[in-house]
Amino acid sequence: MIEILRFELVPGADEAAFLEADKRVQAEFAYQQPGLIRRTAARGDGGRWVVIDLWYSAVAVEAAIAAWDSDPAARAYMAFVEPGSVSVERYEDLGG
Numbered sequence: 001m002i003e004i005l006r007f008e009l010v011p012g013a014d015e016a017a018f019l020e021a022d023k024r025v026q027a028e029f030a031y032q033q034p035g036l037i038r039r040t041a042a043r044g045d046g047g048r049w050v051v052i053d054l055w056y057s058a059v060a061v062e063a064a065i066a067a068w069d070s071d072p073a074a075r076a077y078m079a080f081v082e083p084g085s086v087s088v089e090r091y092e093d094l095g096g
Helices: 015-028 058-068 072-078
Strands: 002-008 036-043 048-055 087-091
Touching (some): 015 036, 015 072, 048 058
Antiparallel strands (some): 002 048, 002 087
């Protein structure tokens, strides 16, 4: 399963502080989730960001989503994200 999260930071966000929050959420939340293979974040043109997660299964994705809102590192991370800018796409890996 491939999950792609696209978003923008809230106006006036400190990018260095966001990058620290990203490191924290990756270490303290993401890589603690069973089934996560790889996570990477990148900055694009025009202030857009993307996070790409590779998962073993949709079940693993759903379990992580269920844990996300109650996790302190995830909440700190989302404080930097403009809620109206968020889009999430999921794709089934065809094994190629």
